[in-house]
Amino acid sequence: MNRPSFSLALLLAFAFFFTAFNSGAAQAAGSVVAIYNTGQAQVTESRVVTLPEGAAAVVFTDIPETVDPSSIRATAPDMKVEDIQYSYRPITVDNLLDAYIGKELSVILPDPADANARILRKAKLLSNAGRPIFAMGNEVYVGSYEAVLLPEMPAGLDAAPGLTLTTRSTVAGRKNVALSYLMGGMNWRADYNLTVTQSGAAADLDAWATVSNNSNHAFPGADLRLVAGEVGRVSARKMMVRSNVMMSEAVSLDAAPAPASAAEESFSAYHVYDPGRYVSIPASGSKQVGLFSASNIPVKTELSSRFHSGPNRLAGKLNQPVESTLIFANTEQGKLGRPMPAGVVRVFMPASDGAKLLAGEARLGHSAVGEEIRLVIGRSFDVNVERVQTSFQRIGKNAAEVGWQITVRNGSAESRDIRLQDSLSGQWTILNADTPYTAKDAGTIEFDLKDVTPSADGEGKTVNYTVRFEY
Incomplete structure (x- = not known):
């Protein structure tokens, strides 16, 4: 046999034993999508293919553009995957x-x-x-x-990613191939509506998961998992993210209806939420899924004002902002006791006619059960704080004595409580104070002023104290 005849025979034999199957036309069935709130997702799909006994090349074309190729894995009964080839050179x-x-x-x-x-x-x-x-x-x-x-479309460019598995099966027939991979372009965050009752002493909480997808790949009827926590990833592994997709989310300024509760469980150092139903995730945009709700949570509103004081000479009047903080406990006794993933809390409070209006927004970090949650929702309109440095004396080379007068004015129609927090630098000693204070920590003192009456005459309530700094 001469060389050309031998080569032709070898090619024919290879074509007979090594058959290619294209499964791209079939949609993936039974997708399990676990989305992490760090911008990535883990996907497990079931793909049905018919394989011969022996070697075959299985081609999938319905693959996300944002897949991490090194994470792709495939398994099936009586089938071994010998190599995995991912290719995608987009038309740009x-x-x-x-x-x-x-x-x-x-x-x-x-x-x-x-x-x-x-x-x-x-x-x-x-x-x-x-x-x-x-x-x-x-x-x-x-x-x-x-x-x-350009005279024509050049070869070698792909309209969509392609995945080819080189497989070897010991038994021919239809097989359910479990395909799993990590991908970028997907994220989720928690969005909370906290609606305060007319009395101001309690609130109802509705928690939603806002799932965003800019991978340009849809997951119809997905078995969804939402993982809350900071999952570590190796920095060298980078996922492609489509940068040309813009998403907008409509935000209602009225309280949304209560969501259905999702099942929650601990997983490693994280928490996983399961909506308990199949969820279709669009290829681009966002979708909200109910997490949980809680009613009649005891809450309180606190006014506070912070100032940083040091051994410096300051002249004139200094205005400092007054923050409004909503406080509640994430405990069972507090009618809550649920792990709260990081997200945005929108607080609604009733107006005189009963309408629920947006009173402020605050960003919440991951909050475990048992934590006190403090949400700074805005600045007070009616209560203001002004301070004047009443004295300054240098005591030697590395010490100074500073006197302060703090004036609180209440322009509202009712008495208000306010907490004054002064952060003190270096080593310090309070020499005198005309109002009781508490040393909160090594660098902060607090004055809790109760029932500051409306100051129609503009006088207000004053706090005077002198502090010695050593540095």
Whole structure:
């Protein structure tokens, strides 16, 4: 047998034993999608293929663009995966031009004789690094152009990612291939509506998960899992994220209906939420899924004002903001006692006619059961704090005595409580104070002022104290 005949026989034998199957036309069934609130997802799908006994190439085309290729795994009964090949060279301007480097193209250019006219020139594409560079005769052209006309679509570009599994089966027939992978472009966060009752002493909480997807890949009827926590990833592993997809979310300024409760369980150092139903995730955009709700949670509102004081001479009046903080306990006794994933809390409070209006928003970190939750929802309109440095005396080289007068004015129609927090730098000693205070920690003192009456005359309530700093 001569060499050409032997090569032809070898190719025919390879084609007989190594068969390619394209499963891209079939949608993945039974997808389990676990979305982490760190911008990634783990997907497990069931793909049905028919395989012969022996070697075969199984091709999947319905693969997300944001997949992490190194994470792809596939298993099936009586089937062994010998290698996994992922390929995706998308159709982009850069990839199109890269395919024509060294070739002559038609380029539409501005007419140098007329700013409103255009001319068509033949040019050789020399480079596409950063921007196209053309050769026109003996000249090299680097500048603006209207368009480049390509004679045809170059080979080697993909409209969608492709995944090829080289498999070997001991038994022929239909198989359910379990395909799993990690992908980027998906995220979720918690969104909370906290509606305070008319009395102001209690509130109802509705927790929602806002799932966002900008991977351009849909998951219809997915078995959804939402993982809350900071899951560590190796920094060298990068996932592709589509940057050309813009998403907008409509936010209602009225309280939404209570969500259905999702099952919650601990997993490693994290928490997992299961909505208990199949959820269809769109290819682009966002979707809200109910997490849990709680009613009649005891809450209280606190006004506080913080100032940082040091051994510096300051002149004039200093205004400091007064923050409004809503406080409640994440405990069973507090009618809650649920792990609360990080997200945004929108607080609604009743107006005089009973309408629930947005009173403020606050960002909540991951909050475990038993924590006190403090939400700074805004600044007080009616209560203001002003301070004046009443004395300053340098005591030696490394010490100073500073006197302060703090004035609180209440412009509302009712008495208010307010907490004044002064952060003190260095080593300090309170020499005198006309109002009781508490040392909260090594660098903070607090004055709790109760029932600050409305100050129609503008006088207000004052606090005076002197502190010695050593540094």
